[in-house]
Amino acid sequence: MSSVLIVAEHFQGKLNPSSAKCVTCAKSIAGAEIDIVVLAVDAAAVAKEAAALAGVRRVLTLERPENAEALAAVWAPQIAELARNYSHVFGPSTTFGKDLLPRVAALLGVGQISDVMAVESAQRFRRPVYAANAVITVEAPAGNIVVATVRTASYQPAAGGGTASIERAQVNATLPTHTRFVSRSAANADRPDLQTATRVVSGGRALASAENFKLLYGLADALGAAVGASRAAVDAGYAANDLQVGQTGKIIAPELYVALGISGAIQHLTGIKDARTIVAVNKDSEAPIFEVADIGLVGDLFQIVPELERLIRARGG
Amino acid sequence: MSPILVGVKRVIDFSVRVRVKPDGSGVMTDGVKMSINPFDEIALEEALRLKERNLAGEVIAIGIGPGEAQQQLRTALAMGADRAVLVQVDSPVEPLTAAQVFLKLVQKHQPQLVILGKQAIDDDNGQTGQMLAALWDRPQATFASKVEIDGERAQVTREVDAGLETISIDLPAVVTTDLRLNEPRYIKLPDIMKAKKKPLDVIKLSDLGVTPPAQSIRTLKFEPPAARSRGVMVKDAAELVAALKQRGVL
Numbered sequence: 069m070s071s072v073l074i075v076a077e078h079f080q081g082k083l084n085p086s087s088a089k090c091v092t093c094a095k096s097i098a099g100a101e102i103d104i105v106v107l108a109v110d111a112a113a114v115a116k117e118a119a120a121l122a123g124v125r126r127v128l129t130l131e132r133p134e135n136a137e138a139l140a141a142v143w144a145p146q147i148a149e150l151a152r153n154y155s156h157v158f159g160p161s162t163t164f165g166k167d168l169l170p171r172v173a174a175l176l177g178v179g180q181i182s183d184v185m186a187v188e189s190a191q192r193f194r195r196p197v198y199a200a201n202a203v204i205t206v207e208a209p210a211g212n213i214v215v216a217t218v219r220t221a222s223y224q225p226a227a228g229g230g231t232a233s234i235e236r237a238q239v240n241a242t243l244p245t246h247t248r249f250v251s252r253s254a255a256n257a258d259r260p261d262l263q264t265a266t267r268v269v270s271g272g273r274a275l276a277s278a279e280n281f282k283l284l285y286g287l288a289d290a291l292g293a294a295v296g297a298s299r300a301a302v303d304a305g306y307a308a309n310d311l312q313v314g315q316t317g318k319i320i321a322p323e324l325y326v327a328l329g330i331s332g333a334i335q336h337l338t339g340i341k342d343a344r345t346i347v348a349v350n351k352d353s354e355a356p357i358f359e360v361a362d363i364g365l366v367g368d369l370f371q372i373v374p375e376l377e378r379l380i381r382a383r384g385g
Numbered sequence: 386m387s388p389i390l391v392g393v394k395r396v397i398d399f400s401v402r403v404r405v406k407p408d409g410s411g412v413m414t415d416g417v418k419m420s421i422n423p424f425d426e427i428a429l430e431e432a433l434r435l436k437e438r439n440l441a442g443e444v445i446a447i448g449i450g451p452g453e454a455q456q457q458l459r460t461a462l463a464m465g466a467d468r469a470v471l472v473q474v475d476s477p478v479e480p481l482t483a484a485q486v487f488l489k490l491v492q493k494h495q496p497q498l499v500i501l502g503k504q505a506i507d508d509d510n511g512q513t514g515q516m517l518a519a520l521w522d523r524p525q526a527t528f529a530s531k532v533e534i535d536g537e538r539a540q541v542t543r544e545v546d547a548g549l550e551t552i553s554i555d556l557p558a559v560v561t562t563d564l565r566l567n568e569p570r571y572i573k574l575p576d577i578m579k580a581k582k583k584p585l586d587v588i589k590l591s592d593l594g595v596t597p598p599a600q601s602i603r604t605l606k607f608e609p610p611a612a613r614s615r616g617v618m619v620k621d622a623a624e625l626v627a628a629l630k631q632r633g634v635l
């Protein structure tokens with residue numbers, strides 16, 4: 069019998085949708101019992117949200133002042149303690165989960181499976197490697213706890229309507245004081261979240277300046293879309309780092325992805341493979357982005373984008 | 386001053402379009418360009434800059450891989466590493482084993498900092514640094530875009546999903562690099578000559594007392610990813626909007 073412990077990702081009293089996606093992934097293990105653990109100073113609001121996810125058996129809370137920030141060195145020993153009662157420990161392959169779960173795995177003395185995109189059995193999983201140029205099937209040894217991060221772009225969030233119990237958990241773990249939170253800054257807090265948006269408008273090096281990059285925001289607003297960027301646009305300072313889409317940035321799966329002045333390097337394409345519809349605007353008809361675009365338009369984005377925005381606003385979005 | 390250890394993994398170059406072998410046993414590597422994992426170049430550059438500012442001692446480049454990985458370590462020496470160690474293995478090791486190797490070398494060299502890449506672009510695991518920090522029972526600062534050393538501490542800015550986060554850590558510690566940490570330097574011809582004289586030790590796992598686990602995560606097969614097909618081309622913005630409408634997106 070499989071039992072899965074999911075580590076909740078949350079911020080300011082709100083559960084991140086990545087946790088609900090982990091639940092969906094865990095549900096694809098036949099007969100699995102699914103618990104969610106919430107580490108926080110005060111876990112009440114998040115635990116309530118987690119308990120409402122359909123398919124969850126129990127929500128465990130670990131409340132202590134040290135859990136105010138998600139510091140991997142502080143959280144991992146507590147999760148590892150709790151994990152000993154489970155066959156699986158899952159977290160999202162967001163920066164939160166990528167930072168934390170390998171530390172948990174090492175404390176448990178086991179390897180980790182990164183970016184699970186499909187579950188074949190309780191022990192067997194599929195995951196992308198080489199910037200998703202290959203998909204491998206891996207098997208964890210029977211008897212070991214399976215620690216894995218879930219590729220959030222591969223799963224829909226679990227539905228609501230669940231009625232899991234909420235229980236206070238106790239663990240015996242000494243917590244280090246060698247790591248301290250200092251500050252956080254969010255450049256795009258007032259815009260739709262790139263990881264969960266159903267529409268994304270992304271810009272590349274072609275935008276040529278931070279000033280020009282703002283052109284995208286008009287179109288994004290007309291579409292109700294989040295904004296993304298290629299690595300080249302981020303490196304050049306046109307866009308903030310958290311907007312980078314790709315192998316080493318965010319892997320997303322929106323309904324609509326609009327790539328403006330992005331050539332379509334492998335590393336970028338890795339991030340958008342699961343988008344329903346890809347639109348590309350590029351002045352080079354040979355650009356590799358057109359090999360994956362559902363709708364392609366060869367031309368100068370500086371002419372096309374304002375025109376597009378006007379047409380879409382005229383339609384009302 | 387205590388040294389800095391840097392991970393230098395030999396991987397297929399980022400510009401290669403990797404293809405799966407027809408029999409599903411792996412990916413094609415014959416005649417394929419190999420390089421230092423790009424995140425490890427960034428790690429090495431950061432270590433060199435700290436040394437140049439007198440904030441660190443020797444920079445030791447460490448590779449775990451086949452004999453050919455000496456090429457990448459020579460490149461690391463040419464970039465400026467003081468010496469290199471290749472832990473030669475016949476088949477690739479998993480991140481937990483790599484972390485155990487780094488731990489042994491940490492115990493030997495007593496570094497103030499170990500700088501690894503946030504991920505190797507072949508296996509895309511992104512685990513080794515965090516695992517080393519756990520085994521070593523020391524701080525980890527992953528996805529670093531800025532590292533400031535201040536005596537016994539470091540302040541590290543991290544690239545996280547929500548933006549940037551800054552943490553303060555006691556040293557020694559593990560840092561993993563993100564793309565914006567620095568821009569690695571180019572190698573000049575005289576550096577390549579100088580690198581030939583620098584020490585590069587080749588050792589075995591058993592020399593470190595590391596045995597790969599009898600039970601580990603096994604790769605059963607490789608498959609090509611589901612392909613996306615080429616779509617339609619439109620002439621102008623109006624046609625584009627019409628095509629979106631037709632697909633039910635608008």
Ligand SMILES: Cc1cc2nc3c(=O)[nH]c(=O)nc-3n(C[C@H](O)[C@H](O)[C@H](O)COP(=O)(O)OP(=O)(O)OC[C@H]3O[C@@H](n4cnc5c(N)ncnc54)[C@H](O)[C@@H]3O)c2cc1C
Nearest residue numbers: 272273274298299300314315316317329330331336351369
């Ligand atoms: C380790 C590593 C990790 C990486 N990770 C990522 C990642 O996560 N995400 C990512 O995106 N990249 C990543 N990259 C970088 C990637 O290899 C490419 O360099 C990058 O994606 C290119 O960005 P770009 O398409 O904006 O720029 P370019 O490749 O320079 O393309 C610009 C495009 O704009 C077009 N253009 C120019 N002017 C106009 C105009 N007026 N109108 C219309 N089109 C125009 C050009 O024809 C060209 O196709 C990574 C690279 C490495 C080595």
Ligand SMILES: Nc1ncnc2c1ncn2[C@@H]1O[C@H](COP(=O)(O)O)[C@@H](O)[C@H]1O
Nearest residue numbers: 392393449501502504505510511512513
């Ligand atoms: N075989 C290896 N040789 C040298 N460094 C490695 C090796 N494996 C992992 N590392 C280091 O750990 C980082 C992350 O690797 P991974 O966890 O495999 O994604 C790499 O960028 C390297 O710095």
